[in-house]
Amino acid sequence: MYSLEQKQYFSAELMSWYKRHKRDLPWRRSRNPYHIWVSEIMLQQTRVDTVIPYFERFMDKFPTIEALAEAPEEEVLKAWEGLGYYSRARNLQTAVREVQERYGGTVPDTKEDVFSLKGVGPYTAGAILSIAYNKPEPAVDGNVMRVLSRYFLIEEDIMKGSTRVLMEKLAKELIPEGEAGDFNQALMELGALVCTPKSPHCLTCPVMAHCAGRAAGMEDSLPIKKKAKPPRPESRYTALVEGTGEHTGKVLIRQRPAEGLLARMWELPHTLATGAAGDPAAAHEALASHLAADGLGIDSLHLLMQAEHVFSHIRWDMQVYVCRPEPSPLLSELPELLPSHYRWISREEMEQYAFPNVFLRILNTYFKGTFQLKEKERRSLHSRQSVL
DNA sequence: AAAGCGGGGGG
DNA sequence: CCCCCAGCTTT
Numbered sequence: 001m002y003s004l005e006q007k008q009y010f011s012a013e014l015m016s017w018y019k020r021h022k023r024d025l026p027w028r029r030s031r032n033p034y035h036i037w038v039s040e041i042m043l044q045q046t047r048v049d050t051v052i053p054y055f056e057r058f059m060d061k062f063p064t065i066e067a068l069a070e071a072p073e074e075e076v077l078k079a080w081e082g083l084g085y086y087s088r089a090r091n092l093q094t095a096v097r098e099v100q101e102r103y104g105g106t107v108p109d110t111k112e113d114v115f116s117l118k119g120v121g122p123y124t125a126g127a128i129l130s131i132a133y134n135k136p137e138p139a140v141d142g143n144v145m146r147v148l149s150r151y152f153l154i155e156e157d158i159m160k161g162s163t164r165v166l167m168e169k170l171a172k173e174l175i176p177e178g179e180a181g182d183f184n185q186a187l188m189e190l191g192a193l194v195c196t197p198k199s200p201h202c203l204t205c206p207v208m209a210h211c212a213g214r215a216a217g218m219e220d221s222l223p224i225k226k227k228a229k230p231p232r233p234e235s236r237y238t239a240l241v242e243g244t245g246e247h248t249g250k251v252l253i254r255q256r257p258a259e260g261l262l263a264r265m266w267e268l269p270h271t272l273a274t275g276a277a278g279d280p281a282a283a284h285e286a287l288a289s290h291l292a293a294d295g296l297g298i299d300s301l302h303l304l305m306q307a308e309h310v311f312s313h314i315r316w317d318m319q320v321y322v323c324r325p326e327p328s329p330l331l332s333e334l335p336e337l338l339p340s341h342y343r344w345i346s347r348e349e350m351e352q353y354a355f356p357n358v359f360l361r362i363l364n365t366y367f368k369g370t371f372q373l374k375e376k377e378r379r380s381l382h383s384r385q386s387v388l
Numbered sequence: 389a390a391a392g393c394g395g396g397g398g399g
Numbered sequence: 400c401c402c403c404c405a406g407c408t409t410t
Contacts, residue, residue: 044406050396084394087408121407142405159405161389197404198399228403229391261393311394312405357395391410398403 002152002170009210010151011174011183017206018186021193023048026055031181033107033132034065040127041092041119045085048192054083065107068093069100077264077354086265086354091119109133122168130180138171139184140164143191149223150195150213158223231315237283238270238320239291240304240366243344244327250344251366252296253353261311266343266353268362270318283321295337297326305365309358320362 022028025048027039038058042051058079062068068076073093080089095117099107107128108114115125126139138144145158145167152170156163175183194201200219202208213222241252253266271290273282284300291298301322309316345353347367355363 041406045394045404047396047404082395084396085406087393088406091407119407123406196398198402228405309394311392313392389410392408393406396404399401 006152006210006212007174010207011176013206014186014190015176015179015183018182018189022185022189023193026052026059028185031132033109033128035059036132037107037120037124037128038092040124040131041088042083044088044124046083050083054080065096065099065105069097073264074354078352081354082357082360084357086262088119090263094118095120107132109135111135111137122164126168127184130175130184132181134178134181136172136175136180138168138175139188140167140171141188143188143195144171144184146197146223147187147191147195150200150219151207151211153212153216153218153222155222155224158225228312231310231313233315233317235273236270236316236318237273237286237290238268238307238318238362239287239298239300239323240268240320240362241291241296241298241323241325244325247344249370250346250349251363252338253343253345253355253359255341255343261314262356266355267359268320273319280321283319287321287323294339294342298323299326304369305362307358307362309356316358318358318362322366 025039027035039051039055042055042058061075061079062071071093073090076089076093077086080086083089098117099105103113108117109129109132111125111129114120114128115122120128123139123141126137127141129135129137130139142158145164148154148167148170149156149158154163154166156166158164158167171184171187174187190205190207194205198220202211202214202219205211205214208214211219213219239252243250243252252269254269256262256265256267258264269287269291271286273286275282280300280303283303287300288298301324304320304322307316307318307320309318343353347363350360350363
């Protein structure tokens with residue numbers, strides 16, 4: 001299917017364009033399979049500009065497969081903090097450890113072995129094999145599906161697995177002899193820079209002359225994709241518990257369970273608000289009983305802020321309440337008995353724990369406020385002293 | 389085949 | 400501001 005001329009023209013013009021427009025990216029400075037691998041995992045669902053600083057820091061911290069294999073998981077999560085999809089980081093470390101043990105520290109170069117690594121699917125396997133080892137395997141990501149669906153006017157729903165398989169077959173046929181790595185990167189580069197999701201830059205496109213989608217005036221309506229369901233909203237009460245006594249200046253955080261959403265990341269305590277949210281009394285009741293289950297009595301003080309966190313499937317609408325541990329004359333002499341996944345931390349100690357972005361925003365807002373409060377007190381103290 | 393899994397950027 | 404982007408794992 002598709003004419004030989006349309007295919008040969010595409011590959012030749014694309015390669016010529018890529019040689020002139022190739023971006024200088026940190027992971028393109030070598031063909032170290034480990035570097036390629038890490039970059040491809042980071043680039044899943046994530047834009048190049050976002051990935052660059054993370055990649056640089058990650059390589060400084062974990063320069064080799066051995067270094068990453070031996071690192072504590074919490075350091076790896078901390079290096080991934082803010083990138084999202086944290087299972088990518090956990091899977092990468094699992095896979096790197098497997099490469100250490102099973103392949104003596106060398107990234108395998110066969111389809112079967114690479115594909116079997118945790119976190120490596122059809123796209124990433126193709127990317128590693130082609131870019132690091134120049135093997136003629138397709139690497140079909142969203143960019144590639146968009147470019148091919150437009151150039152060849154393919155109207156299949158790209159969310160379907162069968163469409164990806166079709167695209168992989170086509171993409172493989174397009175690879176010029178001995179140039180798999182550059183060709184696959186060229187295809188993605190065109191999608192990123194020219195054949196963009198909205199308002200594609202057809203007039204500067206190296207293959208516009210034979211683009212079937214453009215000829216049909218369909219560049220804006222391709223690729224065909226069925227709409228995702230909107231995330232379901234969840235109202236959540238969040239507790240920012242201020243330490244007292246020996247924990248003065250600190251706040252209470254906890255670690256999430258090892259499985260599921262945001263696995264093993266750190267967070268502020270929060271709980272689902274059932275019924276009408278927004279009532280401070282209901283918030284106090286919900287947070288107090290939630291934390292009482294872990295042995296902490298609290299007084300809810302005031303609403304600090306609202307925060308929103310959108311996942312692909314859930315939207316958290318969070319109301320953040322500043323709380324204090326309940327004064328308890330009877331127990332005040334006893335050490336607290338919080339479960340071990342809780343910690344009292346200062347602003348400085350945030351550096352040691354990996355938080356999803358929404359909790360970083362809340363904590364930074366809170367600590368900025370308390371810092372400004374302290375500054376205000378210091379200044380007023382100072383002015384009183386100067387009066388004296 | 390469908391659902392779960394975060395966060396950023398562009399128009 | 401709303402809308403869009405998207406690969407792998409698990410079910």
